[in-house]
Amino acid sequence: MAKLSDQKKIEVCFTPRSYELYKSDFKIVVVIDVLRATSAICAAIDSGVEKIIPVSTIPEAIEYQKQGYLVGAEREGKIVEGFDFGNSPFSYMDEQLKGKTIVLSTTNGTMAINTAADSSTVVIGSLLNLDVLCAWLIEQNENTLILGSGWMNKFNLEDTVCAGAIADKLIESRLFKANEDSTVAAKFIYRSAKENIFGYLKASSHRRRLRKLNLNEDVKFCLTPNTMNTIPILRNGEIVKLDYVYEPVPVSFK
Amino acid sequence: MAKLSDQKKIEVCFTPRSYELYKSDFKIVVVIDVLRATSAICAAIDSGVEKIIPVSTIPEAIEYQKQGYLVGAEREGKIVEGFDFGNSPFSYMDEQLKGKTIVLSTTNGTMAINTAADSSTVVIGSLLNLDVLCAWLIEQNENTLILGSGWMNKFNLEDTVCAGAIADKLIESRLFKANEDSTVAAKFIYRSAKENIFGYLKASSHRRRLRKLNLNEDVKFCLTPNTMNTIPILRNGEIVKLDYVYEPVPVSFK
Numbered sequence: 001m002a003k004l005s006d007q008k009k010i011e012v013c014f015t016p017r018s019y020e021l022y023k024s025d026f027k028i029v030v031v032i033d034v035l036r037a038t039s040a041i042c043a044a045i046d047s048g049v050e051k052i053i054p055v056s057t058i059p060e061a062i063e064y065q066k067q068g069y070l071v072g073a074e075r076e077g078k079i080v081e082g083f084d085f086g087n088s089p090f091s092y093m094d095e096q097l098k099g100k101t102i103v104l105s106t107t108n109g110t111m112a113i114n115t116a117a118d119s120s121t122v123v124i125g126s127l128l129n130l131d132v133l134c135a136w137l138i139e140q141n142e143n144t145l146i147l148g149s150g151w152m153n154k155f156n157l158e159d160t161v162c163a164g165a166i167a168d169k170l171i172e173s174r175l176f177k178a179n180e181d182s183t184v185a186a187k188f189i190y191r192s193a194k195e196n197i198f199g200y201l202k203a204s205s206h207r208r209r210l211r212k213l214n215l216n217e218d219v220k221f222c223l224t225p226n227t228m229n230t231i232p233i234l235r236n237g238e239i240v241k242l243d244y245v246y247e248p249v250p251v252s253f254k
Numbered sequence: 255m256a257k258l259s260d261q262k263k264i265e266v267c268f269t270p271r272s273y274e275l276y277k278s279d280f281k282i283v284v285v286i287d288v289l290r291a292t293s294a295i296c297a298a299i300d301s302g303v304e305k306i307i308p309v310s311t312i313p314e315a316i317e318y319q320k321q322g323y324l325v326g327a328e329r330e331g332k333i334v335e336g337f338d339f340g341n342s343p344f345s346y347m348d349e350q351l352k353g354k355t356i357v358l359s360t361t362n363g364t365m366a367i368n369t370a371a372d373s374s375t376v377v378i379g380s381l382l383n384l385d386v387l388c389a390w391l392i393e394q395n396e397n398t399l400i401l402g403s404g405w406m407n408k409f410n411l412e413d414t415v416c417a418g419a420i421a422d423k424l425i426e427s428r429l430f431k432a433n434e435d436s437t438v439a440a441k442f443i444y445r446s447a448k449e450n451i452f453g454y455l456k457a458s459s460h461r462r463r464l465r466k467l468n469l470n471e472d473v474k475f476c477l478t479p480n481t482m483n484t485i486p487i488l489r490n491g492e493i494v495k496l497d498y499v500y501e502p503v504p505v506s507f508k
Contacts, residue, residue, distance in 0.1 A: 014409060018271065021408055154275055155268060157435040181411040184457045188446060189439060203438045 009143040010176040012163040012183040015150035016115040027142035029116040030125040033149035034158040035206045036087045037109020039126040039222040044092035045241050046230035051101040052239040054110035064103040071103040077213045088218050108149035124232035127225045132246040134169040157204040164190025197223050227253045263397040264430040266417040266440040269404035270369040281396035283370040284379040287403035288412040289460050290341045291363020293380040293476040298346035299495050300484035305355040306493040308364035318357040325357040331467045342472050362403035378486035381416050381479045386500040388423040411458040418444025451477050481507045
């Protein structure tokens with residue numbers, strides 16, 4: 001076991017709005033938006049998309065579209081009119097997108113990624129790449145902040161469950177410790193949820209929102225842990241695949 | 255049971271920093287700072303203090319002191335030098351303070367009260383007056399927002415447990431419903447904590463902070479539910495006792 005004084009910090013910040021209060025002293029920021037932006041980014045990069053350029057606003061997305069880029073844009077759960085894709089992971093799991101660059105703007109997730117962009121290392125997390133991400137974070141052994149995307153800067157439950165899962169695994173390694181109440185709460189919430197994440201999140205507001213939009217298949221996909229061994233990383237404003245070999249075989253999504 | 259469409263809203267906002275995002279459409283705001291500002295205010299008003307004037311800054315507190323007021327000021331758990339009291343409930347439970355007016359400035363709680371002051375009704379909650387407060391809120395039957403004070407605008411666990419307790423009781427009455435994930439999470443956290451709140455909060459950062467300051471007796475007092483039947487209410491910038499008769503006999507604090 002690491003000496004207590006050597007332990008690195010693992011903390012959770014629930015929303016981009018609170019990021020300023022938490023950000024000092026962290027080397028790595030993990031951005032998560034389980035429903036659905038960071039799940040879609042993981043699925044895209046895992047399926048062979050070469051680069052994703054996250055942009056915060058629709059005008060920026062339109063600029064890229066004019067330059068001939070493939071562009072995804074989602075607001076409040078729906079594809080923004082005139083764009084190629086929205087926020088569904090399935091739409092990015094397409095042979096024809098292999099090696100391509102995609103520009104993406106979503107309600108919460110891409111804003112969170114750009115909020116964290118001042119950090120020296122930003123990686124993309126979701127339940128889909130939970131174990132590989134934790135294995136990599138433990139190897140890095142640096143102070144790590146998990147930034148949830150929230151919903152319009154309000155607290156959300158699904159990002160908290162995922163953040164709690166990451167924090168729990170890192171604390172279990174004994175190489176990391178948590179001090180913030182947000183991290184303690186996220187860990188408690190994950191532990192209550194972990195046997196049945198899909199059932200637990202029935203009460204979540206965004207699951208209800210997506211159910212109304214007939215997106216239950218997306219939700220099931222996004223809430224199935226460890227279906228891929230890919231970690232997307234932000235490099236010079238572009239999200240690419242991190243070169244990291246991780247042995248376990250991912251579970252298949254049914 | 256009330257028709258679903260008639261149900262009033264009960265929601266939880268974790269910190270003053272997020273208040274702007276949540277505040278619209280609520281008639282009543284309940285401010286809580288379990289450790290220790292709102293517990294101290296409840297104890298003071300219950301013990302016969304006539305008025306508490308909450309002020310946000312130390313310079314304001316000094317102004318009142320110059321005018322001859324009794325003034326309490328706390329920052330980071332300690333009494334600010336030169337003031338009469340800090341944030342300990344026990345210091346306000348004093349025969350000699352009956353009928354007196356006290357000015358109070360604390361790290362988080364009084365700022366939260368002043369943040370909510372634009373609302374039409376602001377009441378002061380804590381675990382100490384949990385049942386009487388819930389009974390009164392159910393009688394009012396208005397959209398109600400619970401505002402946690404947090405710690406320096408960060409999420410805190412003890413306010414979340416108390417907020418979850420209030421939300422849980424109001425939802426149980428079936429006259430209220432919750433939509434925000436923050437409320438769902440607070441309710442989950444309260445339900446995990448309720449059998450042993452003191453034990454559950456061992457992990458909380460502020461309990462650790464207060465333990466270091468030898469304030470464990472304060473913590474035990476603040477975490478004992480239903481020791482009084484008093485609801486403090488904000489009227490024209492002053493906190494006074496709400497005129498409300500509630501039958502059950504409060505438990506004694508041992």
